[in-house]
Every structure is written in structure tokens, then in C-alpha cells.
Amino acid sequence: MERKISDNECPVRKSMQIFAGKWTLLIIFQINRRIIRYGELKRAIPDISEKMLIDELKFLCGKGLIKKKQYPEVPPRVEYSLTP
Numbered sequence: 001m002e003r004k005i006s007d008n009e010c011p012v013r014k015s016m017q018i019f020a021g022k023w024t025l026l027i028i029f030q031i032n033r034r035i036i037r038y039g040e041l042k043r044a045i046p047d048i049s050e051k052m053l054i055d056e057l058k059f060l061c062g063k064g065l066i067k068k069k070q071y072p073e074v075p076p077r078v079e080y081s082l083t084p
Helices: 013-018 026-030 038-044 050-062
Strands: 068-073 077-082
Touching: 013 026, 013 050, 026 038, 026 050, 026 068, 026 077, 038 050, 038 077
Parallel strands: none
Antiparallel strands: 068 077
């Protein structure tokens, strides 16, 4: 049986890089199949710092796993949901 070399284009390696974050799966679990606001998400994961949550959300949005919807309101309303 021939052994394949895992390079940077390997789907398993790419998945591991995305889901390797300490908080990534908890964030995805909390969003699940609903739309969730930022504050609600922050309360659902009390041990995460604000900076880390913001960074993780930006990362997941950039990878196309979650969608961010901002409303032009005061105070600002931001909602997150999983992408198909």
C-alpha cells in the first residue's frame, strides 16, 4: 500500500489547522444551527477573553465557516451564523 505524503494542500491538514484553536469548536458548537448575537456568544463561553473571541470570530469568518451580519444601529448589533 502506497503511503501519501501530507502536504499543505491536504484536506485533513487544512481541517486540523482550522479546528486546532482552543476555542474554535466551542464557538461553532454555540452557534450551531441558530443565529447568535455577540453578547450571547460571549456569555455562553465565559472563560474566553474578549480579544480571543473577536480574533477567533474574524478567523472563522475569513475561512468561510461562519457569517457575520452587522446592522447599522446604535448600539451596534452583530449576529453570527454558520455558513452552509
